[in-house]
Amino acid sequence: MGEFFDREWVDEVRSRNDIVDVIGEYLKLKPSGRNFMALCPFHNEKTPSFSVSPDKQIYHCFGCGAGGNVIGFIMAMERVDFTEAVKLLAKRAGIPIPENYMRGAVADAREALYRLNTETARYFHRCLRSDEGKAAREYLMRRGVEAKTIVKFGLGFAPAKWDGLKQHLLSLGYDQKHMLDSGLIVASKAGDQSYDRFRNRVMFPIFDVRKRIIGFGGRVLDDSLPKYLNSPDTALFHKGQNLYALDIVAKARDLECIIVVEGYMDAVMLHQYGVDNAVASLGTALTEEQAKLMKRYAQKIIICYDGDIAGKKAATRGLDILLNQGLDVYVLTLPDGVDPDEFVRKHGKDAFLRSVRSAKPWLDYSMDVLASRYDISTTNGKTSFAKEAVKLLGGINDPIQKDLYLKGIERYSGVSLEILYGYMNKSKTARISKEGQGVAHKISAVQKAEQELLNIMANQPEMAAIIMQRITADDFENELHKKIFDIMSERYKKGEKPSPADVFSYFLGEKAEKSVLSIFTNEPRYDNINKFAAQCINTIKRNKIAMKRQFLCKKADDLASAGDREALNILLEQINALDKELLDLKELP
Ligand SMILES: [Zn+2]
The missing domain is CATH 1.10.860.10 (DNAb Helicase; Chain A)
Incomplete structure (x- = not known):
């Protein structure tokens, strides 16, 4: 969090920005007793449940649970991180930012990695335009990627050499340690040599929401494996904590929804065709961090994975994580098992948006997937279906979502709600005794x-x-x-x-x-x-x-x-x- 600022200085910034004044610049505040009330900017409402306390210097929404101090408000409202929020407030109060605030060793190392990543992206991009990049350019052309898209996403090419990038970085004066820290250069098993991680691949730089390059993904030009290779976890890049193209999506205000696709190419092509709210999950099943990240920008999430079985599995795996963040989740299955990239190229933007509108609520979708595995015209099939469906509930904490889901199972299977709750309690007891813990988290x-x-x-x-x-x-x-x-x-x-x-x-x-x-x-x-x-x-x-x-x-x-x-x-x-x-x-x- 605020490790680069002195705490006393942050306190000074906070105390010189009265929360009522600051929030008053964004929202219409009405006095109510000792507090002020407003319509909450973080959820839809008609009667105000957003309260600001001048005594406590905090805000709190009774509707959606949002709350915090003035720094937290700026973080949520301006969609910036802690450091950025403090800087904004310092500027507002006319407090100069200490010159040495980012001179710490940690900050320096991170800055050096960002610079190294930027240099690398430039190098890959140049290679794509050079003679070496001919095959990669042809590959992108075959897949319908336009020149303006290549520029927009900063696409590049890692040449088929063992030390192309390494030599380039050495010539710029980067030392071995930084190169290894970036994950772009890999040490040999014996440890005496090092070489480029990405070779003969089309390169996708991965940006964070502040437009800094934190890592890379590389795709092969043919059918060799692995098809995709990502940066390893580094000081800047953590698998499962970012979403590809979110930096572009995040710029749009009043997003209606975010569409989550699987691959880089899916996201890139959707954007090329004007679907500007698509992000890619970077090949992993969705994580809690990714769900939280998306919730900062949109309430409705549409999962659109490949129509094949692997895609279907991946789609159901991410569901509980999204639901637990209170997101409205829809699943979009494209016809004939095509992926979003193929679909939008073949049928265009309007057809894609039409199918987006036909996306199924998560409940209907998971019922369909399960029902296709069992013959629910027989009693046995119904029972197996119901038991399997109840098992899916394991990851869902919200009792309301749970009840909704159980009612859906009842509708589908004809198995009564009472029996379904029985299944649920049974599988819950089994789980608890397996983990050896059953302590209720009631506040004592x-x-x-x-x-x-x-x-x-x-x-x-x-x-x-x-x-x-x-x-x-x-x-x-x-x-x-x-x-x-x-x-x-x-x-x-x-x-x-x-x-x-x-x-x-x-x-x-x-x-x-x-x-x-x-x-x-x-x-x-x-x-x-x-x-x-x-x-x-x-x-x-x-x-x-x-x-x-x-x-x-x-x-x-x-x-x-x-x-x-x-x-x-x-x-x-x-x-x-x-x-x-x-x-x-x-x-x-
Ligand atoms: Zn609220």
């Missing part, structure tokens, strides 16, 4: 008390001192809560007043972001804040002691069976002391 009373206490600390500075006298981070059960408590008490000890937005900025872009948000957007209900805080502290401390007691009792069991009387007596003393502590806590008002 202790966790709730921890959250309430942290919320009070952040919103009532006068209470913080009292709380800090009575409890330490160590008393907290939850690791995230410990961390938040530490952050706040450190700031308070320095004489500062950390707002929820302050704390929030420590977790921006991290997995815990949503949990932190839910702690601070919770409106506590109490008559007497002192009494309420004392109750929370009490609950937390009692839990801490109970855990300790449980641990000691287990140890006591072991000692008893080992016959170690002396050690056991000491332990029992300790347990007694804990019991007394518990009793004392009970007597609190």
Whole structure:
């Protein structure tokens, strides 16, 4: 995240951009009690559920769950990363950006790799235009790729040499280490030599949404294998975290949907024919990161893989991942098993868009695929179909989606909903016992008390001192809560007043972001804040002691069976002391 900026400087930028002012520049805010309300820019709605709190300096949408501080808002609204958002806000507040902010060693190494990738793309592109690239040019022409498309996507050619790129990079002064780090040059097994990874292939540079080249894909000119070769994972490129052509798709505002295809050529050709919302999944099954990435730009996703069996399998594999991100998923099957590239060349843009409109909702699609495998005119076939269909549910977490799906299975198979739920619970139990875990993730009373206490600390500075006298981070059960408590008490000890937005900025872009948000957007209900805080502290401390007691009792069991009387007596003393502590806590008002 913000590793290149000094944290205090980021805090300064944040505090000089009042969240109400900033959001007010984008949305029409209406006062409502202590807060402001607006129509949420991140989901469709008719009545405002998007709330901005001047006290907490955070925003939160009760409709779609979006929320964060002013930096997070700019990230979501302007579709930029953390660094870019902070820069925008610094500019807005007239704060100069520190000159040395990207001079760190890590940043330097990354910058060097971006430069090396750019040089490489230029080299490949030149090779495509040179005599060496004749066969590749002919190949692209045969496949109908126009000159303007070659330029738009920066296509190139890696010559059929072992060290063409290597010699070129050496001549530009790049050292061996950077070349190996980029994955473009590979060390021989003995380690004493190195050579070009991509040879005799048409090259597709892969851009991130900020238009930087992060890696390459290469396709053979004939039928040799592997057909496609990608950059390995590097500091810049991570398989499954990017989508080819998303940099182009991302520029369009108000996208109706994103079409996901399998291959580079599919995406390139769709764009050439004016279908400008196609991305390629880079040969892998869709990942959670890719689903999240797409959700930043569109709510509706249309999967359009090859019509063959492998394509069908790949399409069903990505479904649960997309559904779990709350995306509206459709599946498009092109007639006669052709791929999108072939289809659009043969039938043109309008025919393709017509079939896009006929894409099936994911539910209908997966029912069709399954139904084709079983003879559902027989009772046996129906049962097998229903059981198999229920199994597909394994990856779907959302209870509403689940119910919808089960009703679909009922409609298709005639097997009653009751029996289907029975199948589901059976396969769920089997799964849980296999993984050896069945702990429900219900928020316990202790966790709730921890959250309430942290919320009070952040919103009532006068209470913080009292709380800090009575409890330490160590008393907290939850690791995230410990961390938040530490952050706040450190700031308070320095004489500062950390707002929820302050704390929030420590977790921006991290997995815990949503949990932190839910702690601070919770409106506590109490008559007497002192009494309420004392109750929370009490609950937390009692839990801490109970855990300790449980641990000691287990140890006591072991000692008893080992016959170690002396050690056991000491332990029992300790347990007694804990019991007394518990009793004392009970007597609190
Ligand atoms: Zn919303």
